[in-house]
Amino acid sequence: MAGQRINIMELRSLIAFKQKGLSNRKVAALLGVNRKTVDEYIKRFKELGLGYGELLTLEGKDLEELFTQNSQTEKERYEQLSGQFPHFQKEMKKPGCTLQALWKAYIAKHPEGYKYSQFTWHYRQWSKRHHVSGKLTHRAGEKLFVDFCGKKLFYVDRHTGEQIDVEVFLGIMPCSQYTYVKAVASQNREDFISCLVHCLGWIGGVPYAVVPDNLKSAVSKSSKYAPILNKTFADFGQHYGCALDPTRPYSPQDKALVERTVTIVYQRIYYPLSNHTFFSLAELNDAIADKLVEFNDYLLSHGQGSRRSQFIDIEKEFLQPLPSGIYSIRNYKKATVQKTSHVFMGEDKNYYSCPHRYIGLAVEVQYNQDIVEIFHRQERIAFHKRSFKAGHYITVGDHMPSSHQYFNEWSPEFFHRRAQKVGPHTQEYIGRLIGQYDYPEIGYKQAQGILAFLKSYEPERLERACKRALGFEKASYHTLERVLQNKMDMEEIPFPEDRVTPEHKNIRGLFS
Structure with a gap:
């Protein structure tokens, strides 16, 4: 600069006075310097496109360096750097890119260029003017x-x-x-x-x-x-x-x-x-x-x-590569293991087995379109192919206790005695129901539900309903429920006494 030089403290005071709106003449009088000196400094600020607030954020060393070189040389140095700012902006979007890495590449090409602190300061001031704030800078593929x-x-x-x-x-x-x-x-x-x-x-x-x-x-x-x-x-x-x-x-x-x-x-x-x-x-x-x-x-x-x-x-x-295989949505449900060693999945209205030692415990059922998994305390205890057949029992043999072992008081004999009190048709129907399954425990809950109809219907109606339902191919709780709800047990239908009961490998001798 051609005019009078002032020290760094005076320079900061000059900037502060101008930020407050004082005239150049007033600033010169307060600092005790020639007004032309103040005029030259203000001209230099404008050439660099720097605001008073921005200048005051610079460290003393960096602030002083702005005014130690020839005005034209400094202007060219800044223009050389600022011309690369759009490129820097694009590079900063790439994962792993930092301003320090960009500065090292810059200073390798331009050894006479800005030190790191000035480099980053100039870039950030440019970013503010071009609305490239930190909040809006996003890394590529992130x-x-x-x-x-x-x-x-x-x-x-x-x-x-x-x-x-x-x-x-x-x-x-x-x-x-x-x-x-x-x-x-x-x-x-x-x-x-x-x-x-x-x-x-x-x-x-x-x-x-x-x-x-x-x-x-x-x-x-x-x-x-x-x-x-x-x-x-x-x-x-x-x-x-x-x-x-x-x-x-x-x-x-x-x-x-x-x-x-x-x-x-x-x-x-x-x-x-x-x-x-x-x-x-x-x-x-x-x-x-x-x-x-x-x-x-x-x-x-x-x-x-x-x-x-x-x-x-x-x-x-x-971007990371897509994983192999199409994602199938996984759902999560809470359930309790029933006395039959099965959990009920309400969405499909069917049952899945798990080891009988978990009877009465809370488990989590996780499932998608293809599979059903059962977890207890984060440990998988059962795995099944998913079934969409309502009322169906999906059973793994190893999950079930011995067919001769009772679930507390539940057993074929237990239901035989209770059904016998209602009538012979009820006894036969429940016997068939339990006998349909390789694991009779699966039929226990349905048998319990059938006997629970006595809370809503007279024993005579349940007995007639069982008689009517014996004419169907398969015994189930829901079949009997429909017979009672539709009052089909009240209808008189031919029912030959010499009817032949379909054989099943588990029926013969079940209640004998």
């Missing part, structure tokens, strides 16, 4: 934001003319803003997981974290610091090898990008589709998929290409 749009779409039932509202799922890779959209029947757990599976397949890889809003289908209990995920969503994360990190409640900045994208989806997908009528969910999703191609190919305003090109150039290579 996260997938997911949510449901606030507004719904719909299709029309072709047969009834009814308008069927549907939810719209949204998935966004925040680094490139690559976006996935899909209409789905509801926000329930099954539809949510299905959307995630299709989204990852569409992207072609797995991010390191999936970030949902605090959806009921993802979070059992929300928390600002440690939300509790539902087990199905947690199992999804384990299958795909990614972290699950719900946004914090009441923290809108965590999902600002999602909300902005939703607004654009309304404009570029919802509105164009509003002029069309769709007659199925599949038809609606086909139209969404067509618009989504245009959406991701649309050139972004900052001139760095489209969402698709940014995803391919920056993010795709950093």
Whole structure:
């Protein structure tokens, strides 16, 4: 600088006075220097594009260095660095990239360049001016934001003319803003997981974290610091090898990008589709998929290409590979092991066995479309192929006690004595029921239920119902229940006394 030099303390005072709005003349008088000196310093601030508040954050050494070199030389040095800021911004999105790594590459090419502290300070000031705050800088392939749009779409039932509202799922890779959209029947757990599976397949890889809003289908209990995920969503994360990190409640900045994208989806997908009528969910999703191609190919305003090109150039290579095999949603239910060594699964209305030593204990049933597993205190105690046949018993022989061992007071003789008090047909029906199973213990609970009808019906009606039901091929609690509810036992029907009872390997001699 050509004018009078001032020391670092005076320089800080000069900056502080100007920040307060004092004139150059007043500042010069307070510092006891020539006004032209103050004018030159102010001119230098403007050349570097530096604000007074920004200058005061610099350390003394860095602040002094800004004014020790020739003005033109310093301007050229800054322009050389600032020209690389867009490149640095792009590199900072890559996993593992740091400002220190960028500075080392920079100083290797320009040994006369800025020291690390000035380098980082200049970059951060540039970032602020270009709205590249820390909150909005996302690493490539690191996260997938997911949510449901606030507004719904719909299709029309072709047969009834009814308008069927549907939810719209949204998935966004925040680094490139690559976006996935899909209409789905509801926000329930099954539809949510299905959307995630299709989204990852569409992207072609797995991010390191999936970030949902605090959806009921993802979070059992929300928390600002440690939300509790539902087990199905947690199992999804384990299958795909990614972290699950719900946004914090009441923290809108965590999902600002999602909300902005939703607004654009309304404009570029919802509105164009509003002029069309769709007659199925599949038809609606086909139209969404067509618009989504245009959406991701649309050139972004900052001139760095489209969402698709940014995803391919920056993010795709950093995604984890998709796991082998298609994920099948896993459900979780609590149950108690019954006296028959089985647990009841209400969804399919059937029974699965587990070792008889767990009778009376609480267990957890985990199941998907193919298998059923039973756990006690995190240890798997039973594994079965899933059955969808209502009222069916799926039994592993080793789970059952000896057929001659009693469950407390339950045994064939126990039910024989009780049924005998009602009548011979009841006795025969319950004998057949228990005899149908390789493990008679399986029929005990149904027999108990049949005898419990005496609380609602007279013994004569139960006896007639059993007589009527003996004409059916198979004995069961539900068969007898329907006979009584429909008053079929009150109807007179021919019933020959010389009826031949179907043989079963366990019937002969059961109650003899």
